[in-house]
Amino acid sequence: MALHIGCGHAHVAAATTFAGLPLLVAPGVASTVPLPFEGRPAVDYELAPALAFHVLDDRRRLVTHYRALG
Numbered sequence: 001m002a003l004h005i006g007c008g009h010a011h012v013a014a015a016t017t018f019a020g021l022p023l024l025v026a027p028g029v030a031s032t033v034p035l036p037f038e039g040r041p042a043v044d045y046e047l048a049p050a051l052a053f054h055v056l057d058d059r060r061r062l063v064t065h066y067r068a069l070g
Contacts, residue, residue: 026052
């Protein structure tokens with residue numbers, strides 16, 4: 001799957017590692033890039049926008065909560 005990250009965002013929530021560090025990508029707030037097997041347009045404006053909330057607790061543990069809006 002190719003993520004379109006040309007201008008610094010991916011339009012899809014994802015979790016991976018980069019340079020040995022965890023990388024969490026926030027979902028799109030205006031459009032989404034579906035996975036190839038979902039049979040949706042290359043850029044979908046009908047799916048609900050979503051946000052990622054990154055919470056760092058007192059022990060310096062990072063927890064990310066994803067929420068769809070609407």
